[in-house]
Amino acid sequence: MTALNKQALRVLAVALDGDDWHAEGNSVYGGRYDVGDNVCYDLIASCESVNGESPHADFIAAANPATVLALMDELEAAEHTAAVDHEAACSLVEENEEVKRKLAAAEKCIAELEAFISQSCYVFDGRDADISDSYIDASTSSLMPKVSTKNEGEPCRYCSDGSYSGLPGGACEHCMGTGLDNPAAGIGVKGE
Numbered sequence: 001m002t003a004l005n006k007q008a009l010r011v012l013a014v015a016l017d018g019d020d021w022h023a024e025g026n027s028v029y030g031g032r033y034d035v036g037d038n039v040c041y042d043l044i045a046s047c048e049s050v051n052g053e054s055p056h057a058d059f060i061a062a063a064n065p066a067t068v069l070a071l072m073d074e075l076e077a078a079e080h081t082a083a084v085d086h087e088a089a090c091s092l093v094e095e096n097e098e099v100k101r102k103l104a105a106a107e108k109c110i111a112e113l114e115a116f117i118s119q120s121c122y123v124f125d126g127r128d129a130d131i132s133d134s135y136i137d138a139s140t141s142s143l144m145p146k147v148s149t150k151n152e153g154e155p156c157r158y159c160s161d162g163s164y165s166g167l168p169g170g171a172c173e174h175c176m177g178t179g180l181d182n183p184a185a186g187i188g189v190k191g192e
Contacts, residue, residue, distance in 0.1 A: 010072050013065040021064035026054035028061045 021030035022041075026049035031042035047056040 006072060006075070009068060013068040013072070016065040018066045018069050019064060020066040021061045023054065023057040023061035025049065026057050028057050030064060 016030075019030045021028050021044055023029075026047045028044040028047070029041035030044045033040050033042075045057065045060050047054045047060065049057075
């Protein structure tokens with residue numbers, strides 16, 4: 001139904017004062033009015049009766065101007081709700097795109113920071129009491145913890161027999177005296 005048809009139908013229903021019709025047998029009545037002490041109705045339609053019933057009259061009475069106006073109001077309300085929902089959906093799409101852009105920027109920043117850390121850290125070499133002033137590449141240094149596929153708490157693969165390499169304090173160069181493989185394993189960036 002086009003907007004023009006809907007508006008024309010509304011005009012016609014309003015012109016009949018939103019009248020409520022009723023069926024009596026095969027006739028449809030509406031437009032109640034009083035004549036003295038008598039209540040009268042206008043004959044709206046007279047329909048064919050089949051076996052004492054008139055489904056046409058029942059339908060015409062049900063599809064009266066009051067019903068048409070109520071349906072038109074519901075339709076307009078539904079169209080308004082659909083328009084509001086569409087606007088909200090479009091807004092969410094824009095917001096989602098903004099969140100995706102921010103996530104990509106954050107992931108890029110995290111990657112840049114991880115690269116910076118692994119490429120330019122000074123590492124305490126553990127051999128002297130003071131921190132070494134020499135540059136040690138964190139990405140290749142044996143002093144930086146490496147991610148292991150072994151489960152945390154498994155014996156160190158380098159000193160599992162309990163032998164140590166003679167570092168200060170008798171520590172193994174790999175596990176630094178813990179006896180466990182990669183004590184820093186599992187340390188990662190949130191979201192990995």
